[in-house]
Amino acid sequence: MKSRTTGSWTPVALSADLPVGTVIPARTPTGPIALWRSQSGGVSAFADRCPHRGMRLSHGFVRGEALSCIYHGWSYAQAGNCVRIPAHPGLTPPEAIRVATRQVEEGDGIIWIAADQSATRPPRLDGLAPLRSLTACAGIAAIEAAAGTDASPGGIVGFANNSQTIRMLVASLEDEQALIHVLVEGDASPPERIAASRAAEALRRMAEHIQRKGIA
């Protein structure tokens, strides 16, 4: 599924929210994923379900270059293949045991997931840096209506707030929800960052109001 705003790439999380050796849940238009960063820094995106007993892998733990399920400790390498079944330490797991993986790219402080095997690269942010992420119970159209402007081809909605231009990278989720990543200039001052964060929250409230009233 292609997003109207960012092509086949979905910005799912900020690099800063995924430290080395951790796993977090993330949402995409095609279902939940477990996003994890190995000890050496590599980011991987797995379908959020262990093929053994269906447990969410985003509840698991990272050791070295593998993600382990919290239920029985089955471990998966970055390619998605199972490398260890603790109940049977002497067993080499069969090739058939693997988790579905998603193509992932990291750039400008954003982690992107491709809807399919994409040959293109995710869009660049041109000197902007991500500040924080928010989820809105509103679709892209409602966010655009609240901002009074359409999203750019790169998926950015910009609007004026006092003398500052606030920019938000938006991606649609299922159930008329959207993920918003607030962007600021790389050299923005702390007061400007705080103002951008508050302006984005205000815009989210307005977009959710528009969504509820069905105006957009």
Added chain:
Amino acid sequence: MMIPNAMVDEWYPVGLFSQLDVSGRKTALMGEPVEVGRDAEGTVRVTSADGRMLPVCVRYGHIWTSLGEPRKPLFAIPEADQLGRRLVDVGVVRVRCSPLRAVENFLDIAHFPFVHTDILGAEPHTEVQNYKVDIREDEDEVWATQVKFYQPQAAKSASGGVTTEYMYRVPAPTCSILYKTCPPRPGEWDVITLFVQPLAEDLCDVWPWMALFDDETSMTDLIHFQQTIFVQDRSILENQIPRLLPLDPGMEIPTRADLTSVAYRRWLKRHGYTYGAQLVAQ
């Protein structure tokens, strides 16, 4: 509502007998509201929303009933009547999961080091040795025997790590009985049960109950120990996808350690015990 399922004629727990007072208890069974109470003579009554008097049985600390017509009495636990055992009403843990997934998790030992870390298991002692599983045709029960596992603290009465031996029994689709090495009394088995009340296909009340040889530990500590374990299990059970238990192969991949689960699923399917289950056809 008709439940198109063989499970309707089974017995299910609907509350602790010790906690039934004059005000009664409103609860639910397989999507139907039921009310548990006592009549003027003190006899326990369970009634459905349409005023039907349901079958009642009081056993193993709990009140049992059925929406259908049970074809046999509630399963026997001979150890429950053995002198010297402490009978422990653990209480209830509500879990947003299929009642069948709750039972399957109870039959699983491979998760001990990861979910009940430093209590029922600990790395690097993760190996599950071969054990025996069979469906006993005469009793129509699933049994797993010769199950052994290294445990840092197998029971409230245990001090230090031991290799514990287990036997598991599934006498009814949402009930399981665990027999476990009894540290203070070698030669006897501690009995720990899991009685699951199906509220809906994806929601259940879990009523653990125990019959132990332990004269030392306070009742509070015994209950607290089991509740700790079941709350840890809940963090798993509420995050499995799909919520319903897949009975057909293909959706999930078992390994040798899962032989009890494989037999349980096969037994459920054979009997048409599919309330809380997912079939390929669905």
